[in-house]
Amino acid sequence: MVTDTAVPRPRSSLPGPQGLPLLGAKMHLLQLYLHPFVRLRELYTTYGDIVVLTRNNPMLVFAFGPQHNFSLLSNPDLFYASSEKSFEKVPRGTAFTHILRNNLQHLDGEPHQRQRHLMMPAFHERQIVNYHRDIVEQTQSLLDSWGIGRELDLAREMQRLTQNVVDKTLFGLADDEKVARLRAQIHKLTKVMALGAGLPIDFPGLPYRQALQLAQKFATEMRELIEQKRGQAEATDMLTVLSQSHDEVGEKLTDDQVIGQVFAFYTTAYQTIANALTWTNFLLMQHPHILANLLAELDEKLHGAPPTSAQLSQLPLLEGVIKEGLRLFPPAIIGKRIAMSTCELGGYELAAGTTIVYSEFLTHRLPELYTEPNRFRPERWLTLEPSPYEYLPFSAGQHRCIAAPFAMQELKIVLAIMLQRYRLALRPNLKLSVDFTMRAKPGMPVRIFAQDRQFKRTPVRGPILDMLEGI
Ligand code: HEM
Known part of the structure; x- marks a missing residue:
């Protein structure tokens, strides 16, 4: 105590x-x-x-x-x-500082409470139902691109999928070019962010100069988008909800706050879920009897279809599998x-x-x-x-992951669709380890089969064996 x-x-x-x-x-x-x-x-x-x-x-x-x-x-x-x-070293008043500071994980006390309260509607139970269709569509579209008999890196594929889901649920845009541009801006800014904040010297060629320019570009594009979203009464994407959110006395998130929080979502949202999907699949591949029981549950309740929002709470083994995956391999x-x-x-x-x-x-x-x-x-x-x-796995207390229900929903939908459609077989004798950020090394190479229920465990080697019993 x-x-x-x-x-x-x-x-x-x-x-x-x-x-x-x-x-x-x-x-x-x-x-x-x-x-x-x-x-x-x-x-x-x-x-x-x-x-x-x-x-x-x-x-x-x-x-x-x-x-x-x-x-x-x-x-x-x-x-x-x-x-x-x-x-404290980073000068205030630039688009870069606004992005850096308007991140729930960088806020405490009253400012944290206020922004978190205004962001909650984007992750409310009633709201996350609206992301269901996007998650199903993105999962099906990725799975359509897998060919039977092909070997692919499951870790990379899960990252592709979770990025596509974030793009859709966050921005809700039909304009793919615009989404690709925003995504590229976020990735570039992420790369120079820490260096720029560590050495805030505004000089050509230095990361801070690059960070200032990239942040400005991103903020300008986002401001236009927020303006549009404020006028769209029907839209249900996260950006619309954040742009329109207000509290009991009418206080709203400022544009700078929305932009900072969107940036933070983007950079934390997809890798965590991709890692959870990769490791849960690995654990299932190593435990054929559990996978068989899980498929029996999915068959009985879903009959090959994606789960509806209501069915998500009626799949106890799927829930247990995901919780157990997050226990053994927590993304943080x-x-x-x-x-x-x-x-x-x-x-x-x-x-x-x-x-x-x-x-x-x-x-x-x-x-x-x-x-x-x-x-x-x-x-x-x-x-x-x-x-x-x-x-x-989602931490606890006031900074507990604001998106935990969204993440659980995505994990359940993706796994339920994927497992009913395909059987994955790990490359035999793979030397496998996991790094500080919970990424699988050297990735997770798997071969794709139609779901024929011919489950068998493939032996693995390397440091992963010290982390698990019974594989
Ligand atoms: C399996 C997936 C995920 C895991 C395991 C996870 C884990 C975490 C953890 C451990 C924290 C707390 C950090 C702390 O206490 O200091 C956190 C915070 C946060 N997460 Fe997640 N996360 C996941 C998915 C997501 C997604 C999909 C989003 C956004 C769409 C997201 C947005 C956030 C935000 C904004 C915070 C900060 C909350 C605050 O400080 O009040 N996370 N997450």
């Missing part, structure tokens, strides 16, 4: 690996980046649930397990998601918070400015929360009801 009657221990006594001569803590950070899953587990088993990795200012502390997740995520006034320090393996004032965590005193990392991945693999934690057991979700701090 954050507060305790006992006197907190000084931060100098926090357990953790010693910095190395010359390199300091850099080597530990590099190891974490290169071998995140092994290293997170090692830190926890060697040092316990509170571990310090960087002792000099600002301190970097890891806090593992549901109790610390609760402390960090349920105290938004004490633990911020973002720090003003990250942006860690998250962070920053202490806004001196505080106590796990009996230690922490200084204001300390960065504290929590881990969805590690929490989901704790044996005291999940029996056989490294085993794919979707049926556990028929009875299991963990707290929001024990199961948190």
Whole structure:
């Protein structure tokens, strides 16, 4: 807990690996980046649930397990998601700064609450039903392009699909050229964004100059679009909803806020869902009996058709499979918070400015929360009801993923359509691993067959075997 009657221990006594001569803590950070899953587990088993990795200012502390997740995520006034320090060097007043700052994950306190409240209508249960048709159409169109007998990289295909879904549900435009242009602008800006914010020097050839120009171009195009959307009473895409949203006293999102939030959606929306689809498919390919049971459920309820919105809540095994996939391979393996004032965590005193990392991945693999934690057991979700701090693929608290219901809907629709139509077979003997961003390395090469129910497991090699039991 954050507060305790006992006197907190000084931060100098926090357990953790010693910095190395010359390199300091850099080597530990590099190891974490290169071998995140092994290293997170090692830190926890060697040092316990509170571990310090960087002792000099600002301190970097890891806090593992549901109790610390609760402390960090349920105290938004004490633990911020973002720090003003990250942006303080970037001059205000440009389209670039507006995009950088108007991102829910970069906002805290009252500004975060206000913008989030105005964005909620885009993800309300009544609204996400409107995205259903787009998701079905985009999935069918991608699957039509797959030929029986072909080998393709499932990870790339899932990325193509989720990008197309974001394009449609977010912009709702029939003009494909315009969508492609907006998409290209977002990708280019994403590439130079961090460098530009880190070195905000407006000089030809430097990333900051490029970021300023790209942001300006994107903002100009988006302003025109927002103007159009404000006049379209019937449209149901996310941009229309955001452009027209207002609260009880008539307050609206400004154009700059809509533009920043759209940019943030775009950059977080598709890769997370693509990774979840890739790994869930992998787990199913490795567990033929579960796949057979899932297909029996889909056959019985859907008879080969895509699920309707009403049917999405009537497929318990599909739901269990997706939840279990997100437990074992959460698209965000860690998250962070920053202490806004001196505080106590796990009996230690922490200084204001300390960065504290929590881990969805590690929490989901704790044996005291999940029996056989490294085993794919979707049926556990028929009875299991963990707290929001024990199961948190979408995080918890005020910054919990605003789009979680949308993401769950997309995962269910895509899987239900795909599995009924095709059987996928993993390339035999593949050496498979997963990186810090949860991407499959070297991708997920699969061969496509018509759904003939001839399921069999294909052996895999490599680091993936250390992450799972029973494959
Ligand atoms: C399987 C898919 C997804 C996963 C696992 C996921 C995961 C997450 C996580 C862990 C956070 C919380 C970060 C924190 O607490 O600091 C988050 C926040 C967020 N996500 Fe997602 N996400 C997914 C899909 C999406 C999609 C499709 C969108 C947009 C259409 C989206 C938009 C956002 C936004 C705007 C936030 C910030 C919320 C806030 O700070 O108030 N996410 N997501």
